[in-house]
Amino acid sequence: MFRLGHRLYKFEKLCSETAIGRLYAHAAPGDPDAPQAQLVYPLRAVWRLNSARSASIDCPQFLISVPKKRLRHAVDRVAMRRRIREAYRLNRSLLPPSLPLDIAFGYVGNGLCDYARIESAMQRLLTRIAALYAPEADTTSDTDTPPLD
Numbered sequence: 001m002f003r004l005g006h007r008l009y010k011f012e013k014l015c016s017e018t019a020i021g022r023l024y025a026h027a028a029p030g031d032p033d034a035p036q037a038q039l040v041y042p043l044r045a046v047w048r049l050n051s052a053r054s055a056s057i058d059c060p061q062f063l064i065s066v067p068k069k070r071l072r073h074a075v076d077r078v079a080m081r082r083r084i085r086e087a088y089r090l091n092r093s094l095l096p097p098s099l100p101l102d103i104a105f106g107y108v109g110n111g112l113c114d115y116a117r118i119e120s121a122m123q124r125l126l127t128r129i130a131a132l133y134a135p136e137a138d139t140t141s142d143t144d145t146p147p148l149d
Contacts, residue, residue, distance in 0.1 A: 008089050014061040014102055023048055023102050038128055040121040042109025043084065047129060053100045060101040062088060070107055080107055083115050087122035094126040099133055 014020060023046055027034035035048040050061075064084050066077045084105055095101065105125075 006089060008085070011057050012059060012061055012092075014063040014104070019050055019053075019061075019102050020063065020104070022050075023104055036132075038125055039108065040124045040128075042107060042113050042117065043121045043125060044106045044108050045103055045125045045129065046106070047101055047103040049133075050100045050102045058098045058100065060092070060095050060099055060103055062103045062105060064088075064105050064107075066107040070110060071112070076112055080112060080118075083113075083118045084122070087115070087119040088126075091119070091123050091126055094123065095130050096133055101129070101133070103129070 014023075023035055025035070033048060033051070035046050037044065037046045039045075053061075064081050066080045066084070068077065071077045071080060084107065088105065105122075
């Protein structure tokens with residue numbers, strides 16, 4: 001297991017041009033490897049399973065995009081990128097750890113957002129993504145079982 005703390009490692013960052021291209025490519029309808037997207041304002045996540053990734057990297061990889069169209073000043077883009085990266089770093093444990101997933105987080109808000117709003121959106125996105133790839137949970141609840149006396 002690679003996560004030995006709260007540090008973000010280099011191998012967790014998505015750098016491969018081919019993987020990024022496949023992440024943003026248009027896929028045919030019904031393609032099981034098609035990228036999926038989810039919007040939780042002010043973040044948009046696009047992800048796909050990357051079965052072609054080497055076996056040495058068995059954790060989700062991510063990238064962050066803050067467009068110049070949304071934030072004109074470089075200092076604002078850098079600040080927003082840092083907030084998104086920090087929110088991912090603190091909440092990446094919501095994802096299954098050994099899933100070969102490529103995720104791109106895009107900023108879709110106009111102007112700067114505070115960190116609390118970014119973190120809330122990140123938690124909701126990661127929870128939704130994890131729910132898609134989590135093993136099927138037991139459908140019985142604790143309230144259906146009689147108490148043991």
